[in-house]
Structures are given as structure tokens and as C-alpha cells.
Amino acid sequence: TLVNKVVSHLVQAIRGKDSCFSSIERQSSGSYYERVKISEPNEFDIMLVMPVPRIQLDESDDTGAYYYVSFQRSPKEKGWLKFLEEDGKLSAFKMLQALREIIKQEVKTIKDVEVTVARKKAGSPAITLQIKNPPSEISVDIILTLEAQKSWPPSTQDGLKIEQWLGTKKRRDFRFSSIYLVAKQNKREKVLRGNTWRLSFSHIEKEMINNHGNSKTCCESDGPKCCRKGCLKLLKFLLERLKMKHPKELEKFCSYHVKTAFLHSCVMWPNDTNWHLGNLDHSFQQCLGFFVDCLQKSQLTHFFIPQYNLLSLEDKARHHFLSRKISYELNNGFPVFHE
16 A cells, blocks of 8 residues: 555656656566565565657667667657667666656655655666655665567567467467566676666566466366465575575575576476465475576576576576575475574
8 A cells, every 4th residue: 555655656746747758657567466475565566667659679689688779760759859879779777867866856745654765776677765664664666667569579489488388379469468678787788878678578477477377267266276376486485585594695596587487387387287286395396496407507598588598607606506505495394494
């Protein structure tokens, strides 16, 4: 309720402050909204989605995930021009900066809730709000997202292998939906200009996790229950716990790594019978086994962009460290859960 109050206030203000942002819409993503949050609901991800007129995408590297965005023809809304670089590329950095300024001014006017904007984290696409909610604090990541009505780029052609799991028609429907791009700095760029955008599929991940059954009735009120969400919760919880114990060694890992491993597991074991509610223990260990295998090979393929490896080869030592920690937990009945 508190988060909704603050975000609704901000969205109204942002729409009125800058003509480019006038059609911004909020969309919720992340674990709380996928109903796979474990601990306190103290972290929220909110995407502020901006429809953009016809754009052209140019790959910024060989991952197939990062792009430069430019307009195919000069946009009717002249407000966009201030966000363009000399070469006509749409600058993620300039847009984030403008949005950040509006939000910083606006949080001061929110009555009876104490809200502050956290310091900018290098390379993060989010503007983070801290909302005081005694005795604790809630953090809300606001993520600037472009929405374009255009076909998905070629790098996604062989991804989203869900035919056996959710069906060919579902895959086609997903691939006809808009593409989302988030303002994310590509660290591989030779010169860091802050004008790259990364493809985002969180709206589709949310839909797959919420409607996850091979049969249409899986987990409906009168349908059979499965343990898929339970598995994902445990995977995220395990990583969260291990990161608390080894913050320095595991800082580069995030819940997106285990979420990706989980989605691949759903494809490897597509039938609901593989995920009986009573088999949570077995299914969880199966998913973990797959993830450990990925860590040992330093190879975790992006679910939508098969050429993109989420585990970069220069971090091999870190991957092996995490795989050792997980194997220890697996073989000893997960002591970290009882600490």
C-alpha cells in the first residue's frame, strides 16, 4: 500500500513534468509480483514503461542483448531531441538523469511518508527509493523502460525454447508482444558513453512463472498443484543466504542467474508430472544440480538470447566458489537454511 501510494504520486508528477514522459505507465516486475518472494516484502521492482515511436536497433556488442536506439524518422514529440547524442542515438544516460531529477524534486513533496532517493549505483539501470517504514525500510527500484512495437531482434530467434513446456502457440504469442529495453550500461563498450539499452523480458518471465503449467489447470483452484514456484523460491533463498555469508566472493551473482537456471529446468522437465507438489525436495535438488553444472562449465545461456552467456569466463574462480558452496549445502541437508 505504501509503495503504491508513493509510486502513484511520482507517476502523476513525472507525466506532468516532461512531455516525453507524458505517456509513461507503471508495470510491476520482480519476485514480489511473481509471488516468489521469500522473506519480508521489503524490495520492489517497478518498471516505468515509455512507448517510443518507430525505432531502429543496432547491436552494441556480440551478446545480442545490448543495443543502440535511434529513431527511424524525427519524432513528432520534439521533447525527445534533448535526449539524443550528436550521432542521433538515444542516450539512456540523459533520460535517466532527467527522470532522476524529477523524482528527487518530487519526493520532497510527498506528505506523511519519508522517502529518499538512494545514491546512484554505477552501472545500475535503477533509480532506488528508500521508504521509511518503521522499524524497517522498503527499497523500490524504478527502472526506465522503452516499449517498442516491433519484431524481436535476430539474436532471439532460437531462444525461448518453450514448445514442449508451454506450447508452440504460446511461444508465438510471446514473440508477437512488444519489445522492452532498459537503460543499462554495457560494460564491454570500449568508451563508456551511457547510451546503450539492454533487452528486457521481465514481463514475459512474470507471465511464464505465473502461468507455468504444461496443462492449463496446473495450480488453479481446482487443478493439481505443482512445486515449480516453491523450487524457484528455494533457489533464490539459497543464493540470498549464501550471498549474506560471502558478500565479497558472490557479489556478481544475482537472482537472475537462478531464475534463468530455473526456466531452463522447466524446459528440460516440461511435464507437470515432473513437478508434483510432494516432490519439492527432489525437484529443488534437480534444479540445483543443473545450476551447479552451469557454474562448473561457466556457461549459463540467456533464456531468450542463446548466444549470450550470463557467466563471463573471467569469473571462473567465482563460479567454482559458488558451485562448491552449493554442493556442500546439497550434501549436508542445507545447514545455511537453519542459521
